[in-house]
Amino acid sequence: xxxxxxxxxxRTQLDPLLRDxxxxxxxxxxxxxxSDAPLAVGGRVREVRRRGKYxxxxxxxxxxPLELVVHLGMTGRLAVTEQAPSGPHLRAHWSLxxxxxxxxxxxxxxxxxxxxxxxxxxxxxxxxxxxxxxxxAAFTPEHLRAAVNRSTRAVKTQLxxxxxxxxxxxxxxxxxxxxxGVHPAARRLTRRQALQLxxxxxxxxxxxxxxxxxxxxxxRDAAGERGTNQFRLxxxxxxxxxxxxxxxxxxxxxxxxxxxxxxxxxxxx
DNA sequence: CGGGGTTCCTGGCCGC
DNA sequence: TGCGGCCAGGAACCCC
Numbered sequence: 001x002x003x004x005x006x007x008x009x010x011r012t013q014l015d016p017l018l019r020d021x022x023x024x025x026x027x028x029x030x031x032x033x034x035s036d037a038p039l040a041v042g043g044r045v046r047e048v049r050r051r052g053k054y055x056x057x058x059x060x061x062x063x064x065p066l067e068l069v070v071h072l073g074m075t076g077r078l079a080v081t082e083q084a085p086s087g088p089h090l091r092a093h094w095s096l097x098x099x100x101x102x103x104x105x106x107x108x109x110x111x112x113x114x115x116x117x118x119x120x121x122x123x124x125x126x127x128x129x130x131x132x133x134x135x136x137a138a139f140t141p142e143h144l145r146a147a148v149n150r151s152t153r154a155v156k157t158q159l160x161x162x163x164x165x166x167x168x169x170x171x172x173x174x175x176x177x178x179x180x181g182v183h184p185a186a187r188r189l190t191r192r193q194a195l196q197l198x199x200x201x202x203x204x205x206x207x208x209x210x211x212x213x214x215x216x217x218x219x220r221d222a223a224g225e226r227g228t229n230q231f232r233l234x235x236x237x238x239x240x241x242x243x244x245x246x247x248x249x250x251x252x253x254x255x256x257x258x259x260x261x262x263x264x265x266x267x268x269x
Numbered sequence: 270c271g272g273g274g275t276t277c278c279t280g281g282c283c284g285c
Numbered sequence: 286t287g288c289g290g291c292c293a294g295g296a297a298c299c300c301c
Contacts (some may be wrong), residue, residue, distance in 0.1 A: 001294070033277090033297095053295080074294060075279085089279095108278045110295065126296055153272075160295080170294070217281085217293090257274095258294065 002072040004134070004167025005208035006219050006227065007053050010078055013222040015048040017080045018057065018102070025095035031109065037092035039115035040068045052130050052166030058118065065118040069127065073110025075218040079103055107218065130166045134201050139165055145194035148187075155197075156184035157256040165201060170258050171214055171236045176200040177262065178235035183269040184260050207232065235261050 002010075022044045028037035043059030043066055050056065055078070057068035070078065076091075085093040085103035092113050093103040104113065114123055121128040131147070132138040147164040148155050158164045159173045168176070177184050180200035182193050189197065213219060213227030216237070220226060234244050239252035243263040250261050 003295095071296080073278095073296085106278095107280070108293090110278065112296080124297090151271080162296085259292090 001074050001169060001171065001216070002076065002213070002219055003053060003169035003172055003208075004050075004205055005172070005211075005229065006213035006221070007050055007055060007072065007167070008209050009213045009227065010072075010222045011048050011050045011055055014055075014078065014080065014102075017222075018045040018048055018096070021045050021100075022097045023059070023094045023102075024097055027093050028113070029091040029109075031091070033109060033111065034091045034104075034113045036115040037094065037104075037113050040066065040094060043068070051127065051133070052162055053169070054124070054127050054130075067116050067118045067120075069112075069114040069116060069121075069124060070104065071112040071124075073106060073108065073112065075108045076104060076106040076111035077218075077220055077224075079105075079222050079224060126162050129163050131162060131164045132166065134165050134167060134205050139198065139202070141191065141194040141198045144198050145189045145191060148189050148194070152187055154185045154187060154255055155182060155189065156258070156260060159201075160256060160258065167205065168201060170260075171216075171233070172201070172204050172208065174236040174261050175204045175233060177267060179204060181266050181268075183267045184255055184262050186269055235263070237261060 023040050026038040026041050028034040040059060043061040046058040046060055048057050053071060055070040059066040059068055081101050081103060085101050089105045089107045091104050091106045093101050095101055148158050156173050159168045180197040182197050208214060208229040211227060211229040212221060214229040215226035216230055239250050239261045241250055243250055243266060246265045248263055248265045251264050252261050
């Protein structure tokens with residue numbers, strides 16, 4: 001389940017491979033989620049950027065600057081290959097000058113491909129309303145506290161919404177809340193909690209990038225390699241195991257339709 | 270416009 | 286061994 005660190009790992013790998021490369025042909029799986037792929041044909045990649053969990057391929061095109069937007073969903077994978085792409089889970093591929101291919105595979109089809117005029121994100125409402133990048137100076141404790149306290153929803157729900165901060169999914173939400181000592185169902189943050197949660201989000205994501213992401217099952221980077229951050233998780237998926245900070249067994253409950261793990265002693269309401 | 274519910278998908282796993 | 290049922294869950298979408 002690619003979140004910001006996994007997408008950033010892929011971006012770092014794809015950017016040097018695709019810069020200044022032209023797209024000469026394309027194919028898409030017959031589903032509206034991928035049918036935009038051929039609209040990128042004729043484009044030339046300027047750079048590969050990322051916003052939250054979205055990859056943004058900036059394209060120069062005769063019709064003006066375009067953006068190829070790719071969201072990996074739960075099981076999406078991107079790779080550059082020399083072989084012609086094929087396989088049961090292939091959802092889109094693009095032929096590149098130099099006899100190479102960019103391929104997008106996605107077993108569960110939760111991913112998405114869109115081609116839009118640069119910056120025109122109306123067709124992707126979550127992208128259009130995305131909160132600040134966690135590593136941006138705009139992601140302050142004050143912003144986090146104001147955004148969370150403005151709503152009556154649980155802090156974890158707010159993190160997953162992408163509107164308060166970009167790129168946090170279920171794994172890193174549980175990790176950051178645990179590290180900050182904030183209860184996932186809390187509906188208000190004190191200044192101190194907001195500072196700790198901001199720092200925890202930044203640290204958890206930064207460390208995960210340094211370890212090339214978390215591979216629980218499906219995630220692979222653009223080279224087909226697993227990340228190693230799964231060996232560093234303190235909380236996510238460890239319900240029933242002792243909290244590594246206090247020893248109490250971690251608990252599990254569903255919040256916002258997501259399995260949530262937390263420590264009832266370290267994360268008081 | 271915020272918020273709640275529903276839908277999309279398939280492989281892996283569990284219990285019988 | 287075979288199989289039905291359940292689970293994982295991000296974001297679009299619909300409706301109030």
